[in-house]
Amino acid sequence: MLWDYAQPVTIRFGKGRAMEIKDIAEAMGLHDGIMVTPKFFVDSGEAQRLIDASDGAVSTVFTDFSPNPDVTEVDACAEIIRKNHCEFVVAMGGGSAMDVSKAAASICLTDDSIADYHGTGKAMPQKHLPIIALPTTAGTGSEVTCVSVLTNRKLGKKAPIVSDGFFPSVAIVDPELTYSVPPKITASTGMDVLSQAIEGFWSKGHQPICDSCAAHAAKLVFKYLPIAVAEPHNEEAREKMCEASVIAGLAFTLPKTTSSHACSFPLTNIHGIPHGEACGLTLDYFARINKDAQHGRVQEFARGIGFKDVDAMADAIHDLKVRIGMRTGLKDLNLTEEQIADLVRISRHPNLYNNPVEITDDMLDTMYHYLASTD
Ligand SMILES: NC(=O)c1ccc[n+]([C@@H]2O[C@H](COP(=O)([O-])OP(=O)(O)OC[C@H]3O[C@@H](n4cnc5c(N)ncnc54)[C@H](O)[C@@H]3O)[C@@H](O)[C@H]2O)c1
Numbered sequence: 461m462l463w464d465y466a467q468p469v470t471i472r473f474g475k476g477r478a479m480e481i482k483d484i485a486e487a488m489g490l491h492d493g494i495m496v497t498p499k500f501f502v503d504s505g506e507a508q509r510l511i512d513a514s515d516g517a518v519s520t521v522f523t524d525f526s527p528n529p530d531v532t533e534v535d536a537c538a539e540i541i542r543k544n545h546c547e548f549v550v551a552m553g554g555g556s557a558m559d560v561s562k563a564a565a566s567i568c569l570t571d572d573s574i575a576d577y578h579g580t581g582k583a584m585p586q587k588h589l590p591i592i593a594l595p596t597t598a599g600t601g602s603e604v605t606c607v608s609v610l611t612n613r614k615l616g617k618k619a620p621i622v623s624d625g626f627f628p629s630v631a632i633v634d635p636e637l638t639y640s641v642p643p644k645i646t647a648s649t650g651m652d653v654l655s656q657a658i659e660g661f662w663s664k665g666h667q668p669i670c671d672s673c674a675a676h677a678a679k680l681v682f683k684y685l686p687i688a689v690a691e692p693h694n695e696e697a698r699e700k701m702c703e704a705s706v707i708a709g710l711a712f713t714l715p716k717t718t719s720s721h722a723c724s725f726p727l728t729n730i731h732g733i734p735h736g737e738a739c740g741l742t743l744d745y746f747a748r749i750n751k752d753a754q755h756g757r758v759q760e761f762a763r764g765i766g767f768k769d770v771d772a773m774a775d776a777i778h779d780l781k782v783r784i785g786m787r788t789g790l791k792d793l794n795l796t797e798e799q800i801a802d803l804v805r806i807s808r809h810p811n812l813y814n815n816p817v818e819i820t821d822d823m824l825d826t827m828y829h830y831l832a833s834t835d
């Protein structure tokens with residue numbers, strides 16, 4: 461087996477480390493930073509606290525983007541970067557803030573729109589501004605990935621763009637930033653961690669270093685996610701979920717995600733199901749499909765993280781969703797045959813081809829009919 465491993469992001473992990481933006485900017489000789497963050501952190505005063513601590517290194521703030529950020533929001537951010545001659549980007553937020561930052565940090569050095577690169581196969585320019593990423597959800601792992609997931613609402617399209625230029629220079633993973641995440645978002649983002657870990661493991665692009673990261677992250681999620689949801693101020697659970705999140709990011713950024721992420725895109729785009737909840741919805745289903753793939757290594761994974769076999773792990777994923785209030789079916793949506801056909805069609809996304817078992821349209825059709833009849 462041939463494999464490569466490279467990970468260019470420096471990770472600074474631990475409570476209180478969000479205050480280190482100033483040191484990092486100084487060490488890298490950077491000035492005039494822009495902070496890209498949800499309005500929530502401006503309203504809570506957290507953005508200002510970190511800007512003050514940056515001692516002048518960060519001077520501009522951009523908040524004008526939504527969850528599942530649109531290509532037009534990236535273009536608007538790039539325009540502000542150009543206008544203010546910003547030299548680096550501080551991406552503080554969940555996957556949405558980080559994905560806007562990554563795309564804007566590249567596109568701002570061109571006259572292009574990010575739409576020219578979104579789902580078109582056109583390679584991103586390699587020049588980009590340095591990014592310091594501070595994840596505030598646990599989470600997408602976007603702080604260590606070369607992926608920016610964007611939506612083009614005009615074309616009804618959600619898709620990742622992959623570019624080596626999207627790797628942040630530094631990821632500051634400070635669990636304190638996640639204390640304010642409400643239970644529903646903790647639950648959904650936690651299911652994203654689990655999906656990314658498990659899919660990174662069984663992806664056709666799997667490799668040994670990412671395998672170990674996947675197992676470590678998945679084990680942490682089963683143990684700590686229910687606690688983080690039930691007790692938002694449990695510091696140990698928050699810290700362990702941040703650890704799981706960044707390590708799951710390392711587990712999937714090279715192998716890439718597979719079937720559950722492919723299916724999540726139409727579930728989010730058409731039916732508004734949050735990203736992590738959408739990924740988790742099909743994770744146990746695909747675990748059962750993939751259980752004997754890759755000469756038993758998926759079974760080995762399940763046993764390695766403490767289950768009798770893959771079926772027991774799939775049961776545990778289902779139980780976890782019930783316990784943390786995530787959906788296990790789509791019955792409430794009263795899906796029509798036409799809507800199911802759309803889900804099948806749009807799930808045929810490049811990530812689907814990373815799945816270790818070939819997923820046919822018939823298999824997707826059976827799965828969506830099953831989910832459509834399940835609470
Ligand atoms: N780039 C990648 O590698 C990658 C991987 C997985 C998912 N994604 C993408 O990331 C996006 C989802 O990111 P997400 O799940 O982190 O959600 P998000 O960034 O969309 O945030 C969800 C909501 O939580 C709020 N929020 C974030 N942090 C908070 C905090 N500490 N306290 C209170 N509220 C907070 C946000 O303001 C927002 O309203 C999706 O678009 C998804 O496709 C990207």
Ligand SMILES: [Fe+2]
Nearest residue numbers: 600652656739
């Ligand atoms: Fe994800």
